[in-house]
Amino acid sequence: MSANKPLSARQKKAIAAAIRKAQMQGRRAASAQQTIPYKEMYPDGICKVKDNYFTKTIQFFDINYQLARNEDKNEIFENYCDFLNYFDQSISVQFSFLNQTVDMAEYEKAVHIPEQADNFNDIRIEYMGMLKNQLSRGNNGIIKRKFITFGIEADNLKAAKQKLERIETDILGNFKALGVQARPLNGLERLELLHCTFNEGEKDKFGFHWDLVHKTGLSSKDFIAPTSFDFRDSRTFGMGGRIGTVSFLQILAPELTDRMLADFLDLDMGIGVNIHIKSIDQSEAIKTVKRKITDLDKMKIEEQKKAVRSGYDMDIIPSDLATFGGEAKNLLEQLQSRNERMFLVTVLVMNTADNKQKLDNMFFAAQGIAQKYNCALKRLDFQQEQALMSSVPIGLNQIEIQRGLTTSSTAIFVPFTTQELFQAGDEALYYGLNALSNNMILVDRKKLKNPNGLILGTPGSGKSFSAKREIANAFLVTQDDIIICDPEAEYAPLVSRLNGQIIRISPNSHDYINPMDINLNYSEDENPVQLKSDFILSLCELIVGGKNGLEPIEKSVIDRAVINIY
Template sequence: MKSKTCMSGNWKPQHRSRRKEASLVKSEPKKKPQPSGFFQKFFRKPEKSQKEQRLTVQRSIPYLEMGRDGICRVEEHLYSKTVRFYDINYQLAQNEDKNTIFESWCDFLNYFDASIRFQLSFINHKSDMSEYNKVIQIEPQHDAFDDVRMEYAQMLKQQLAKGNNGLVRTKYITFSIEAKSVREAKPRLERIETDILNNFKVLGVKAYPLNGVERLQIMYETFHQEEQQKFDFSYDRILQSGMTTKDFIAPTSFLFKSGKDFMMGDTYGAASYLNILAPELTDKVLAEFLDMDKNLVVSIHVQSVDQLKAIKLIKGKITDLDRMKIEEQKKAVRSGYDMEIIPSDLATYGGEAKKILDDLQSRNERMFLVTVLFLNTAKTKQELDSAVFQTAGIAQKFNCTLNRLDYLQEQGLMSSLPLANNLVPIKRALTTTSTAIFVPFTTQELFMEGDSLYYGLNAVSNNMIMADRKQLKNPNGLILGTPGSGKSFSAKREITNVFFTTTDDIIVADPEGEYYPLVEALGGQVIHISSTSKDYINPMDINLNYADDDNPLGMKSDFILSLCELIMGARDGMEPEEKSVIDRCLPLVYQKYLNDPKPENMPTLGDLYDCLREQKERQAQRIATALEIYVNGSLRVFNHQTNVELDNRIICFDIKELGKQLKKLGMLIVQDQVWNRVTINRNSKKNTRYYIDEFHLLLKEEQTAAYSVEIWKRFRKWGGVPTGITQNIKDLLASREIENIFENSDFIYMLNQASGDRQILAKQLNISPFQLSYVTNSNEGEGLLFYGNTIIPFKDKFDTSLKLYSLMTTKPNEMGKYKEKKEA
């Protein structure tokens, strides 16, 4: 997106002294108690001159008072407030969405009339890495898994070092108005604040107003960018100490000596302004500056010009240009050449001026006076020069120049504070569209505290992605990818992370035998279900908390119907009469267990078969006949009491050897066992993570798909977190129930996709072509993460030398190495 800039040049101060200005100001010492009464005249120190009083750090900071509520009295009759806002995915959005955001941003700017000054502040500053280390910290537990646990912890530290998480990027808008008193200013500031928050809401941007402590912290971090000491302040301490708010934020000293840079404490700094030379700018210009991996403060001061005054100003410029054009034409006639030949600049400026006038009169455009300031800081003079050079290079890329504020370094520094008070007398006249081209949105970050898990690095910013699915409205998820894209590996990495950093239970339905090495290494229970195995799972298992109400058979009935329908191969569903027969038999089959809930009283499929044989209806005999091979025949693997422990924290149901005939049935039975576990954990307020590989198999049959959707809908309030994993997108999307799955999944981890699947998913999930490029011919471990309304491109390169890698890989040659090591 591009926008034309206004023709007007930079407005510079009328007088600028060429004399070098040098001042070293130091922080005011804490005041000592003075003697009073008769002794005062003997002990009173000579009063400082006005010049000495002026030369203090505190007096250089350009505000008078900072209130607890965040209202700052900047000057005698100037008051301001600050709102922090967060990022949205603008750079990755579709062109239609970009246009919508841009137009809404223009409307946002047009809200400000000439009585409101406002300042956009974008602050990149290095943060204490200890805060990030706390989020990824995994402590040793002195158990059998400490070797892989600490391997995983080391991997997280390495990934954190690769990213820029030590550099915090924050965004603020500060607005100020003139008023006689704070009582008069407060209601108007609050109305403006409410309007700003509503405008951000329209854009889909999260925002909140800052209080006094938060505003002071911004200024403290600006003055102490290279220091590790945290901001320690409360308003109660002012009353106790007799100090002012400036005493808590001020550096030890300011030194404005050379006119081109300055020092605050031990930190070097330089203030510059952006000189816009380009006739057009793109909406990427601000994003390029903010991508710098260095301390940087970008401040955009904006002052709206009254519409009538702006129109009058442009008309005056057009009149002047027309007068100059007539003079040039007269010269041409006198000189004997064509009067249409006039200086090209005159023709260009005349056309631009008329276009701007047309924009102001007929399009929804206003005129703004804009100052774009840059504040670079560093530990050494050499690092500072390098940072300024890098910033100037980005400006040059967009046909602009970055000019130092010669002998205005102090004004540039103080104008970079979020006070909405511009002390730099250099302004550029721009229309709404030209001002809006500095779009303040780039891409979202995702780094959460709590039980957050690692999901790779942000492919745009290189920052670590840490997210907690349980904080989503619906934590259900999908992992989608072609063979070899890393979907199983990604699921195993999340399982490992869950095991090490949470207390959640983990259950895996494993149709391909890919997960058992990891589960065994974590001390989990691997249950091999096959026609030759001695591990048995009873599909009739139930517990008394199986349903929301007092009748546990309500939900169990849905499962038994799904089971029978799958067994009977009923493509169009079971007949109502058949469903009624099964529903009649279930209370009879479970009566003994419900009266005396002991494990030995739990019924099996054989009990259901016998009960059906006792019924007179033809439909009952038909169902019983279909069940016979699973009760007395060659497929009777599921006609046994459960003989494996199901209370291990991590369980893997390996159903690879079941064969095609029984695999779907096995997956459905595993799903029911998970539901049993979820209902048990619900009472103890424990979460249950459930991973289903080859998820599309469950959606092929109507009844099993319906049962899966029921779990997807109900798991959340029972503390369940299901995750479907599949490579067959077309099979997945062919199900009529897939809409319900997507609507109830706020987490999607999408890896490389086949060309046909990409277009289907793009339509289903409203993915832009630019976003789609991240899942087009992408390498393994690269793709898109959908977390609620946030879409983030990610990359994850896992260290192949780690033992964990050999446990998580699904590559046949590497899995073979694991088996050899285990046997050895």
């Protein structure tokens, strides 16, 4: 057919039909379930993302880093570098840091004090009001959770399970070396995490168990998917009743600081930071850097030849060539002689809000933090769907914007700030606000590794007030016995107000201590009479004093007398 020959009516009709069909296919919306990019979730926590790609997730908790001494910080940083170096090119890693809103009514149940059959319920109500006020001052209904999701390629589930379990054991061991508590998530917990991510701010509770898959014929996606996804806007996305946007961190600064990630996570709003890390084979990384150095040397020679032909000094070369050459040689030295590897890193920041105005304000705040550290936060235009699915802890990175960083440069996004103490138990006591995160400290010391406590501070800083507040808290919440040794009689008014018993011991008081008294329950394993005999011998020896103390015959008399008396 000649290229200049006009189309026939039949051909025009066929082309028009093909165009309409393509347009209809383009308009056909995928379901919310089809948008979520995984194939199957298994009860043991393994997720089949693709036919040959499987992932698992571990939740880890915080340690005190930002408030630590410099030498402790350096030790944590070096151990974290060793942790990153564990991952080779066969393992894909995703760190997820999620600030998510919670129902304050549910959250306030942690500080609820039940009424008791005494005359102090009015004080309990007043104290509980103070706790709720402190709770609202702290996290503003935001919970912060941290996860690491790792994935490998395998031919089938059985092969993937063996490799993932080995990697999981190694990761937990590395976290233990860092002093970090961590635990793997099972399939139900991973689905609950995805449900919370996709349905943030919604009141619908996560209700799923594995029998529902067989009974209803639905997949696990049906129980975690929001009501809808909307990606019609190139710069934002709709997810259920919320609007959001995902941006990538453009790293421009020559040096980064370990405060950047912490500042992002300190924002009192719904924000999620995801860091995708992919290791490069060490030998391949060195070859790549050497090739770049060779290319730079070649360009330098070309510039020198051009200088000779033009008749000026051949040592005058463009400053960019000199700078890039020095940086490339420094990078090669780090890879060859130091404990450094090369990683491809993608940093994604996701903001969600109830309306567009709040979203713009949140994005502006996050953008300000990036600019503070000489970086830029760029929205992923026309890639919001891929960016959103790369911002959920599935372990899949669909954004091809990557930055090559060494181990120490990657580890500068240190995921630790300060350890939180918030135990929602029946006997958890209030101990103030965290100095760094401003979150409430609520803990049952009896459940900690070391239940002992020590109050330190300068004169007038509130040591006595802190002790009295804890005493009152323990009285209102627990059934524990409270015993106070108070030489200055400072706590007597509080004990009187709580209807406690005050025992005054002095030469002029009417209360005395009888050192000869004995309690038959004094010891469970040893003879209480023998223990009492030893005590009285020591007491008499202390009273008698002298150079030699008690004589043997005196000890014998006391021992026989004690046995006869008791």
